[in-house]
Structure formats: structure tokens, C-alpha cells
Amino acid sequence: MPARSLRPCTHAGCSTLTVRGKCDAHRHAQEAQRGTSAERGYDATWRKLRAAYLREHPLCECDACQGGKVRVTAAQVVNHRIDIAERPDLRLEWDNLQSMSKAHHDAYTARTRGWGRANRA
Ligand SMILES: [Zn+2]
């Protein structure tokens, strides 16, 4: 007799029974997805900090724009100047942040980190 009632995994289409939420496989898949270099550690504290930073630095601060000095481009994302994979301690460090437009951030990420990592098995 089961001690706890099992329910199907909440992942669409998955009928594996689990105690709560998602089955082990889907929970791990979700965590692996969250754990990609770009998303690692992006929690509520980070989201608040990012929003505050974007309010103070609304223009793209990439090398090509320099916060509106060279080019005026609206920023949508906040980049870490020093990658948090190298310095996780600088993740919430104001001085390590850099506003960027989505397009410029994508170009920067492609240039500096490549696109291979997210697809790693
Ligand atoms: Zn599942």
C-alpha cells in the first residue's frame, strides 16, 4: 500500500507517477535547462538587481554603443562583464553589470562564448 498518493508528472504528455510535481526525469531535464551558462543562478534577487540596473542604465553599454556615447540603442538585458562561470561571486556585483540590447548581447555571447554549450549532451 503506498504511503503517499502518487500523481502523474505535470510535464505535458508524461504519465510517470511521482509524489509531487514532475517525475525525476523531467525535474532533471528542467534543472539541466536552467543550468545553462546563460541562466545559471538567475533567481529573484538577480531579476530585481537587473531591473534596477536597467532603470539606471537604459542604453546599451556594449563596446560599439558605450551607453549612448557612440550609438543610442535601448538595452533590454544585463550582461556580466566578467562571466559568472569564472567569477560566480561577482554575479550580484553592480560594477560587474553591463546593460545591452538583446541583439548586441546575442552577438557578444556568440563572439565570446560560442553557442555550443547549451546543446551539450
Ligand atoms: Zn515526466
Ligand SMILES: [Zn+2]
Ligand atoms: Zn550595443
